Amino acid sequence: MSTATESKTVLKPLEDRVVVKQLEAEQTTASGLVIPDTAKEKPQEGEVLAVGPGRWDDEGENRIPLDVKVGDVVLYSKYGGTEVKYNNEDYLVLSARDLLAVVEK
Numbered sequence: 688m689s690t691a692t693e694s695k696t697v698l699k700p701l702e703d704r705v706v707v708k709q710l711e712a713e714q715t716t717a718s719g720l721v722i723p724d725t726a727k728e729k730p731q732e733g734e735v736l737a738v739g740p741g742r743w744d745d746e747g748e749n750r751i752p753l754d755v756k757v758g759d760v761v762l763y764s765k766y767g768g769t770e771v772k773y774n775n776e777d778y779l780v781l782s783a784r785d786l787l788a789v790v791e792k
Contacts, residue, residue: 698773700737700738700739700780702739703739703741703783704739704783705735705737705738705739705753705761705780705781705782705783705786706780707733707734707735707736707761707780708733708734708736708777708778708779709732709777709779710732710734710760731763731764731765732760732761732762732763732790733760733761733763734760734761735758735761737757738753738756754789755786755789759790761786761789762786762787762788762790763779763781763786763787764785764787767785768780
């Protein structure tokens with residue numbers, strides 16, 4: 688349920704949370720113009736690095752599994768999640784409700 692990055696950092700999210708590494712925003716427009724850092728939009732796409740075990744159902748007896756797995760590329764809410772820095776790496780911890788879609792390539 689958790690994964691290690693190159694620096695052997697292990698983050699294990701709780702309940703229905705997901706750890707995501709944000710993918711870089713597009714650097715140029717379709718016509719080839721370079722976008723300055725101040726004009727870039729916050730990325731809304733990232734790779735899932737770790738997935739929690741899921742939240743408990745209303746009876747508290749069974750876990751409800753998440754629809755994503757480690758390695759999936761997902762789209763998430765623009766202002767969703769919490770940005771965290773751990774071992775000089777930036778991550779985003781999102782609730783499963785902040786995930787919008789899995790990008791299939």
